[in-house]
């Protein structure tokens with residue numbers, strides 16, 4: 001049986017997400033793709049969707065209501081009470097099992113409070129059929145009413161649970177959905193020798209080793225304390241990653257044309273690294289990446305210094321060719337993701 005879902009994802013990756021969904025889910029028909037969200041019909045189950053590591057949140061789609069910019073969240077919650085078909089769809093999607101549910105409302109991606117009396121009325125409608133009970137703190141399902149900046153509102157029931165990364169990530173560590181997408185953009189293959197030469201916490205390398213088959217994953221950093229911390233983390237996770245301490249501008253332990261993919265997040269010039277001469281660093285790293293990459297090898301770079309990166313890439317255009325570029329946000333900061341191929 002096919003169901004309509006919607007999922008949210010990191011802004012800027014619309015095309016990548018659409019392609020990835022078409023490849024991984026059964027009989028996908030994409031209905032709408034917008035800034036950071038996609039609505040699609042599929043024969044795949046909620047469990048299949050839960051396994052997709054590149055999505056943020058996933059929902060059973062209930063309704064997209066146009067022209068809601070003048071409305072209040074209370075007006076939109078009243079819609080849930082009025083729209084019998086919407087409530088019926090919720091009960092159909094989650095019939096058979098007992099679930100807890102709560103209501104969440106957002107305006108332009110920020111959660112907002114809701115009128116208590118109205119909240120209670122909506123809850124009464126939701127629990128009408130018996131298998132749903134309300135839990136305002138730790139529900140496994142959430143009815144989301146999301147007013148978007150584009151002037152429409154999405155109604156859906158969230159069935160995924162995103163870990164609270166803010167508490168577990170190391171300083172500057174990229175979150176898993178982003179590291180997964182960066183690895184995906186490198187077109188991962190099982191015979192790959194994979195390198196992150198500015199690995200920091202090692203988040204990209206750990207994602208590559210745990211989510212995609214490969215021959216070898218190598219990660220390193222100039223900072224000895226980060227290298228040691230990553231070695232300890234790898235012992236605990238049992239991922240096969242070779243960790244080195246090096247200067248990414250001179251990867252002396254690497255032979256020429258020995259690496260299939262470099263996926264990396266070089267310094268952006270914040271968090272106390274302002275003493276780095278980024279201009280020289282970006283120039284030197286590109287020369288070195290072009291040396292260690294095999295012909296047709298792939299380079300994926302995430303950086304907020306996208307203008308600097310573009311200008312330095314232009315200096316080596318004979319060996320490194322830009323294939324695709326994405327504009328995204330990382331912790332609220334504008335960043336670019338560049339996919340580059342090593343010329344033969």
Ligand SMILES: C[S@@+](CC[C@H](N)C(=O)[O-])C[C@H]1O[C@@H](n2cnc3c(N)ncnc32)[C@H](O)[C@@H]1O
Pocket residue numbers: 171172173174197198199200201202203204220221222223226246247248249265266267268
């Ligand atoms: C933006 S951070 C990488 C963060 C990483 N992606 C993560 O998720 O934790 C850049 C890293 O480059 C390292 N670095 C700076 N200059 C370097 C150099 N010349 N060679 C190697 N690593 C360097 C810094 O120590 C820092 O850990």
